[in-house]
Amino acid sequence: MSDRSALRYPLIGSCIIALVVAVAAVLPRSGHAGDQANAARPANTLQSLAELDGKAPGRRQLNIQHWTTTEGARVLFVEARELPMFDLRVTFAAGSSQDGTTPGLATLTNAMLNEGVAGKDVTAIAEGFEGLGADFGNGSYRDMAVTTLRSLSAKDKREPALKLFAQVTGQPTFPEEALKRIKNQLLAGFEYEKQNPGKIGSKALFSKLYGNHPYAQPSDGSAESVPGITVEQLRAFHAKAYAAGNAVIALVGDLSRQEAEAVAAQVSAALPKGPALAAPAQPVEPKAGITHIDFPSKQTHLMLAELGIDRQDPDWPALSLGNQILGGGAFGTRLMSEVREKRGLTYGVYSAFSPMQVRGPFMINLQTRAELSDGTLKLVQSILADYLKNGPTQQELDDAKRELAGSFPLSNASNASIVGQLGAIGFYNLPLTWLEDFMQQSQALTVEQVKTAMNKHLAADKLVIVTVGPKVPQLPLPAPTDKPSEQPLGVPEH
Known part of the structure; x- marks a missing residue:
């Protein structure tokens, strides 16, 4: 660094x-073994990945x-x-x-x-x-x-x-x-x-x-x-x-x-001689509501948040996997599918828990066309509310587990990544077996456990919302479709 x-x-x-627990890069799935698979394999496919042949990657x-x-x-x-x-x-x-x-x-x-x-x-x-x-x-x-x-x-x-x-x-x-x-x-x-x-x-x-x-x-x-x-x-x-x-x-x-x-x-x-400093006190629950900040722009930034968890919370594996399905990954998450892929309202929309010494934030971030900002905000709120009410599907959970199993080896693939994880384990006073524990707990999770954890720590009516953009007349959102007429901008405005 x-x-x-x-x-x-x-x-x-x-x-x-x-800690690196679910990286964005996902290892491609291997095809069938044999000469037929080799013949069909694209020229730029890594041979090392092909040799996995569907097996879980090894890790240090x-x-x-x-x-x-x-x-x-x-x-x-x-x-x-x-x-x-x-x-x-x-x-x-x-x-x-x-x-x-x-x-x-x-x-x-x-x-x-x-x-x-x-x-x-x-x-x-x-x-x-x-x-x-x-x-x-x-x-x-x-x-x-x-x-x-x-x-x-x-x-x-x-x-x-x-x-x-x-x-x-x-x-x-x-x-x-x-x-x-x-x-x-x-x-x-x-x-x-x-x-x-x-x-x-x-x-x-x-x-x-x-x-x-x-x-x-x-x-x-x-x-x-x-x-x-x-x-x-x-x-x-x-x-x-x-x-x-x-x-x-x-x-x-x-x-x-x-x-x-x-x-x-x-x-x-x-180093100077002295003891450890005390962690900050736990924050108090904020008042939910929307704050708008006027700013001359073609787009409006939408930021939604509420208090999440601290780093030692035992629900972290369930929340991490639950968030991965909601909006923590790239394409295929609930938020990306509904907001970008079906409606073309944004370049990207992401959600994240950030556990800290005391309760860190849960956040959803995106930017959209200013004239569609009100409808987009309501859409995001409804997606979160529906996800908390019904939880993930079994297919979503299975896919998230496979993605985690495939990407998890990258979390200890280099000395630089390992030393960062050791620093976090020591700083947050986690068990030395934390990485292995996280993987095992994540793979054992059920749909109901993920749903319960998400509802324990989040509520759709407790969001603190900040929007930044111009005040312009609003238009209705386009209906969802496989081929939205309004494509997202190629590059975010800021």
Whole structure:
């Protein structure tokens, strides 16, 4: 991960680090075995997939080792000798939910980590990692902040890369000039957001959904809060939130247990000393209703949300699979079929649960032609209400299970994906067997269990809705058809 949180402005809700449990890419189903199938196979079909011949793909068995450093950091490690490299991810409970009364403090602290250490400025730090063939990354989100390192595992590369990483993560100097520059970048981003209806709507939605809760604040802060943040505040936040006791260290790669222990010990020792920070309080239920924000555009953004679950909720497998059927996948979901495929009302419509330390959001997002926005919103609400009333069909559930079984191996196909999952398992205090448990529980679900879980956590009359677009006369929706006359736009407007 190489993107800088201070330089990115993702849609609210997409900034949350989640375990990869159902990826969008689905493995194609194999045909019949034999020469006839080989002759009929398209030229661009992967031979490796064809060889599966209908069998479930294999996946790596993870032997997760764990311990705690002297300073209190939790460590999760998977030895993987296939490549002469390793991935390191340090996760802190240092996201924007810890900002307190200073929105943007967590983002600025994280963005400033690699701007300076003793004897090195931002250029020297970048050249140091590059000269070792190593890659440093950092990011800040609502629940967490992370720093990452990918390096060759050979001792002459590993040790200097780790030394620099430990300095950057644990001992930044927060130079004043760099702070001014990054503040200006953030402020420029805030100006850009004023012209982006998706950003405007997302901020309003989280404000309505979470009220006075820390999740309501924009992760990057605001044009009012960022200018006044000082170096002293950054140092104080770093000393508290980047403490070893507030850290989870995830390691995957070409290391022995002894080498992994030495890596974790070096990183942990470089961090400030201190305990874990408390998670935010649970949010209170918001008041349902619709808020419209006028914006000159040809399209209207529709955002629907309600409080979902926290990461430890036992209903997560059922909700994940239920959402996959409703709108969590690509084509073939209830929402995509009814809104895009049958009526051509949108380029894409998606739903998602985002479990967090405390109840994260359930959201449905789409944009449609402004003159059809009222009808489209009512259609989406009716699809959700019908789904909650009747649940998925057995065929939908069977298809979702097959899709999960086919895509699940990709969740541990690379060291980078594994280290991200280890970080989340440690951060959210999940069982070490969480990945295997999730798969087994998902495959055993019944239609009634999925329906019950969805109705336990969602209600069609509790939606917080924000729409952003122009006020124009409304037209009736086209009737559903296999070939809608109004095709969706090729590219979303924003």
